Amino acid sequence: MILENPLRVGLARTCATEPCVVVIFGASGDLTWRKLCPALFRLAEESLIPREFAILGVSRTPLSDEEFRERLRQGLPQGADSALWEAFSRRIHYHAGDHRDPAGYAALRERLEVLDEHHRIGGNRLFYLAVSPADFPLIASNLAAQGMNRPTRGWARILVEKPFGRDLFSAMELNGELLRHFDESQIYRIDHYLGKETVQNILTFRFANGIFEPVWNRRYIDHVQITAAETLGVESRGGYYDAAGALRDMIQNHLMQLLALVAMEPPARLDAEAVRDEKVKVYRAMRRYKPREVAGCAVRGQYAPGHIEGTAVPGYRQEAKVRPDSQTETYAAVRFLVDNWRWSGVPFYVRTGKRMPRKVTEVAVQFRAVPHLLFSKTPEDALEPNLLVLKIDPEEGISLRIATKYPGMVTRVRWVNMEFQYGRAFAAPSPAAYERLLLDSMLGDATLFSRGDAVEAAWAVVDPILEGWSSDSGSTEPYPAGSWGPRAAEAFIEDEGRHWRRI
Amino acid sequence: MELETLLAEVSVGHPRPLEIARIVRELDALEREQGIESGVQFRLTTTNLVVVCTEPDQARGLGLLLRELCAEFPCRCLVAILDPQAEPQDMQGWASLTCHPYRRQHMCCEQVILYCPGGQGESIPSLVSATLLPEVPTLSWWRGDPPLGSQFLEQLLELSDRVVFDSADFPVSRLEAVQALVTDRYHQEQAFSDLSWGRLEGWREEIASLFDPPEATECLPALERVEIRFVPGADPLPPQPLLLAGWLASRLGWRRSHLKWAGEDFRARFAGGGGQVELSLRPAWVEGHSGQPLGFLARTREGREFRVDVVRPRRRGGRDAWRNDLEPETARWLEQMGRELSTLSRDVVYQEALESALEMDSFPPEPRLEVVEDLAEAAADLLEARSRASEGPFRVALAGGSTPRRLYSLLAGRDLPWERMRFFLGDERDVPADHPDSNYRMVRETLLEGSPLRPEQIFRWETERGPEQAARACAQALEGEFSGAFPSLDLVLLGLGEDGHTASLFPGTPALHVHDRPAAANPLGGGRGWRLTLTFPVLNLARIALFLVSGRSKSSILRRVLAGEPFPAGRVRAREETLFLADRQAGLGV
Numbered sequence A: 001m002i003l004e005n006p007l008r009v010g011l012a013r014t015c016a017t018e019p020c021v022v023v024i025f026g027a028s029g030d031l032t033w034r035k036l037c038p039a040l041f042r043l044a045e046e047s048l049i050p051r052e053f054a055i056l057g058v059s060r061t062p063l064s065d066e067e068f069r070e071r072l073r074q075g076l077p078q079g080a081d082s083a084l085w086e087a088f089s090r091r092i093h094y095h096a097g098d099h100r101d102p103a104g105y106a107a108l109r110e111r112l113e114v115l116d117e118h119h120r121i122g123g124n125r126l127f128y129l130a131v132s133p134a135d136f137p138l139i140a141s142n143l144a145a146q147g148m149n150r151p152t153r154g155w156a157r158i159l160v161e162k163p164f165g166r167d168l169f170s171a172m173e174l175n176g177e178l179l180r181h182f183d184e185s186q187i188y189r190i191d192h193y194l195g196k197e198t199v200q201n202i203l204t205f206r207f208a209n210g211i212f213e214p215v216w217n218r219r220y221i222d223h224v225q226i227t228a229a230e231t232l233g234v235e236s237r238g239g240y241y242d243a244a245g246a247l248r249d250m251i252q253n254h255l256m257q258l259l260a261l262v263a264m265e266p267p268a269r270l271d272a273e274a275v276r277d278e279k280v281k282v283y284r285a286m287r288r289y290k291p292r293e294v295a296g297c298a299v300r301g302q303y304a305p306g307h308i309e310g311t312a313v314p315g316y317r318q319e320a321k322v323r324p325d326s327q328t329e330t331y332a333a334v335r336f337l338v339d340n341w342r343w344s345g346v347p348f349y350v351r352t353g354k355r356m357p358r359k360v361t362e363v364a365v366q367f368r369a370v371p372h373l374l375f376s377k378t379p380e381d382a383l384e385p386n387l388l389v390l391k392i393d394p395e396e397g398i399s400l401r402i403a404t405k406y407p408g409m410v411t412r413v414r415w416v417n418m419e420f421q422y423g424r425a426f427a428a429p430s431p432a433a434y435e436r437l438l439l440d441s442m443l444g445d446a447t448l449f450s451r452g453d454a455v456e457a458a459w460a461v462v463d464p465i466l467e468g469w470s471s472d473s474g475s476t477e478p479y480p481a482g483s484w485g486p487r488a489a490e491a492f493i494e495d496e497g498r499h500w501r502r503i
Numbered sequence B: 001m002e003l004e005t006l007l008a009e010v011s012v013g014h015p016r017p018l019e020i021a022r023i024v025r026e027l028d029a030l031e032r033e034q035g036i037e038s039g040v041q042f043r044l045t046t047t048n049l050v051v052v053c054t055e056p057d058q059a060r061g062l063g064l065l066l067r068e069l070c071a072e073f074p075c076r077c078l079v080a081i082l083d084p085q086a087e088p089q090d091m092q093g094w095a096s097l098t099c100h101p102y103r104r105q106h107m108c109c110e111q112v113i114l115y116c117p118g119g120q121g122e123s124i125p126s127l128v129s130a131t132l133l134p135e136v137p138t139l140s141w142w143r144g145d146p147p148l149g150s151q152f153l154e155q156l157l158e159l160s161d162r163v164v165f166d167s168a169d170f171p172v173s174r175l176e177a178v179q180a181l182v183t184d185r186y187h188q189e190q191a192f193s194d195l196s197w198g199r200l201e202g203w204r205e206e207i208a209s210l211f212d213p214p215e216a217t218e219c220l221p222a223l224e225r226v227e228i229r230f231v232p233g234a235d236p237l238p239p240q241p242l243l244l245a246g247w248l249a250s251r252l253g254w255r256r257s258h259l260k261w262a263g264e265d266f267r268a269r270f271a272g273g274g275g276q277v278e279l280s281l282r283p284a285w286v287e288g289h290s291g292q293p294l295g296f297l298a299r300t301r302e303g304r305e306f307r308v309d310v311v312r313p314r315r316r317g318g319r320d321a322w323r324n325d326l327e328p329e330t331a332r333w334l335e336q337m338g339r340e341l342s343t344l345s346r347d348v349v350y351q352e353a354l355e356s357a358l359e360m361d362s363f364p365p366e367p368r369l370e371v372v373e374d375l376a377e378a379a380a381d382l383l384e385a386r387s388r389a390s391e392g393p394f395r396v397a398l399a400g401g402s403t404p405r406r407l408y409s410l411l412a413g414r415d416l417p418w419e420r421m422r423f424f425l426g427d428e429r430d431v432p433a434d435h436p437d438s439n440y441r442m443v444r445e446t447l448l449e450g451s452p453l454r455p456e457q458i459f460r461w462e463t464e465r466g467p468e469q470a471a472r473a474c475a476q477a478l479e480g481e482f483s484g485a486f487p488s489l490d491l492v493l494l495g496l497g498e499d500g501h502t503a504s505l506f507p508g509t510p511a512l513h514v515h516d517r518p519a520a521a522n523p524l525g526g527g528r529g530w531r532l533t534l535t536f537p538v539l540n541l542a543r544i545a546l547f548l549v550s551g552r553s554k555s556s557i558l559r560r561v562l563a564g565e566p567f568p569a570g571r572v573r574a575r576e577e578t579l580f581l582a583d584r585q586a587g588l589g590v
């Protein structure tokens, strides 16, 4: 570990990035030149990566180091510092090989040892798997066969792209495979829907304001609505999406995380482990429906042709690489229940959809109405409860709806929203997702990555819904693109005496 | 500066004149108006910001910075511009309310501008306390040389949570007063930010990261030599390199040693953990980098080297398109100020670095005044004694003007070590060498002609090549004379103008701020043409500075300079001695 460096005291970065080599599998692919290399280069621009550093790209396409560098240079933004790129690119190398072929890994190990020596790295390795998830177990076991999972010097970490599994079974299988060769602490599962900034904004709001925590429970909260709406369709991801659907693509990972942040107990510390412990506890407390109960707790829909911002757009089944009779949901709404002391009886309505009228992500916490009506001059239905909205996208902020007296002789109540937007007032623009992910994994900070047990616990909650839907093929209701989802979704929440928020 | 220009330089919005006694009510009125116009119901304010410009010059470009700052930190902002040189008059005020033109209406900046001609701003703290918004932190930012120890500053300090200043704005010796302020036990609630220190963050980060790998951390106690190269400021050893050295010393436990000028660098030896460490601070001329560090090199006893050659300025974190129009300089400033605004705690590392820096530096002595019967005689005695007592070449910069004329004639007959003498001219007019106004001509007629001196022992400004070229030639000549090392003259003779100028460093002229070369061509402005002059770092690295002041007309300026008012002549502090020799008329009543 790092000896205390007395010169580090008081510097913004209290923790130094250790020397390491980033080994990218899938190096000739899209992700590498488009996202990973520019992100690493920006980290270099900000002097955030160590001096002793190297990149080794691995894929089958035969390329020389020079050719690989040239390919990566294409991905740099306009006006990148060419002198810096010169120095940076000298640390980029390429190794041609088939990652499915176990025989090739001895050569890979030797190559890494040479680089280690050459760039004075000292053994630390970050394996970035930018390949199809089907190949994750294979690469893990091949690395292990050469002892690269348990280095004698330094650390080895393995970073896997999303998605992690397509149901509980496959996720457990994948976890099992990875865990056979690597410890949980070595595995970094990407799930970067929520930026670190957002996560911290929510935690700060909840736990640094003494006035909210006491009312943050079933006695004062009526229900919670979590919405993630996009205006886009499936775009070019038709093939992948058609096999996944909204529940897998958005709810299982992203929205359940958001739910966990809102519902969790205060962690003992703000570090990755403590926060992740609390999140898992929420997943474990979530009601597991029986597949046959699904109709009462979840609704799905699929967009039909319609209009987005005045422009006609095709329906889902007309999109490229989508089966013309597809039942895949592009809209899903689920009522989750968190069966614990704090939340018992408080529904969490979670909805997500493509081709919605607006792009919005938010969490709305609706408080209970006042118990007794003092204001006779106000029509009863105009007396709304307090509402607290944590806005996440497109603009982060908080809004609180409170009742005020209307000016004048009569006691009439008027509702006003107090709005606050983080905007530039506090949040220095947060670094792009991949910069953050790469830096954090080099620093060994797992906050933004999912832990194995959390992934499984989340799958365990949505698995019965998937199962229920698969046995009830007729339940996907079409909705016109540009609307707020299928009619069944309205009925579903109104049956419980509530409404979706108009956003 | 014209009042109108001044307003344009500092204002964020459209200032309207305001009756000082009605400040708070006027602000409320502005706010109501704006609220009605835009329907704002909820306002966000994060900071009270009080900016004090200690002279009108410090107001330049402030509005631009404030506009950007207010976009990020909606604030109530009060700008006070002091104008100590102006005729005392009533204070004037303006106010404006600007809601941010970018996305958000509710991010507003209220600005009050106060102009205080002739005054020292005694009444400002009372206005500040009346205008501050409750509950949000107050930051006071001094532009220029803060009147340390004054009641004004003390009162403003009481109202502030954080005090921002830039030690590059005042003589390095003032750091002692800064230290006293920062450590004063009555000011433990305030936090202090020295922007010069903040600008070192990149250097500290780079240097620290050299020693992050464990085997490099182990090398720290084994360091044998540490060298910091830097460009001088008005002081030959300006705050940034000094603080950087102080930081190293305090973090690494180097104690009790003084930096001494060793011909080409400032040097100190410390008893470190595993033996002696030599610290060398080496000045160099690099244009455009005044006062900044240039390089770091550390060597262990085993010969392992650690170096940082350039520190590239940090890129701003985000990629917000609407900020890309910012000058990199402004963007960096904004980022730094943003950091200062969002932290409220004290910076202990700074305090320790400052303490170590002060322990290391032996600041030049304060100027002395000596009133004599015969100025020329006294000066000649002094020059003769000092030059005879020295060894090796004795290098003198001469002054022009009428006062020294008699001195030079006297000197010619004195017993100087003529062989070892080398003469330069501290400044020159932009005229041919045989022109009656030429300083060189005067020196030639008085000194050269009556003494055994050879012409090549007197350096001449080559005015026939044009001012810029002449200054460059002078820099080259000095470099040759000192074999590439930083020029440290043995004695500089200086005059004192009624406007406080010395050499050709006139108030308000560009050469006052030239620190990255030894000589500058100085346009005086207003059709007064050019002058050639040595710059502050050279004057201040001399061993002795000798001012000759004669005549009743100089009496008032002499008093003000010695009282510490901000005139160019007051910025001269030679390493060993700064002496104002005055005749009876000039020294009268001082």
Ligand SMILES: NC(=O)c1ccc[n+]([C@@H]2O[C@H](COP(=O)([O-])OP(=O)(O)OC[C@H]3O[C@@H](n4cnc5c(N)ncnc54)[C@H](OP(=O)(O)O)[C@@H]3O)[C@@H](O)[C@H]2O)c1
Pocket: A025, A026, A027, A028, A029, A030, A031, A032, A035, A058, A059, A060, A061, A097, A098, A099, A100, A129, A130, A131, A132, A133, A161, A162, A163
């Ligand atoms: N692109 C994105 O923006 C994005 C975003 C989120 C997640 N992801 C995930 O990131 C992963 C990679 O995405 P991508 O867009 O970069 O995919 P891609 O463009 O299809 O690249 C796949 C790479 O894998 C290499 N490869 C395939 N089989 C190989 C084998 N047997 N041995 C060695 N190399 C092999 C291919 O190179 P050769 O043909 O040269 O061998 C190619 O470089 C996927 O899991 C994807 O889900 C991508």
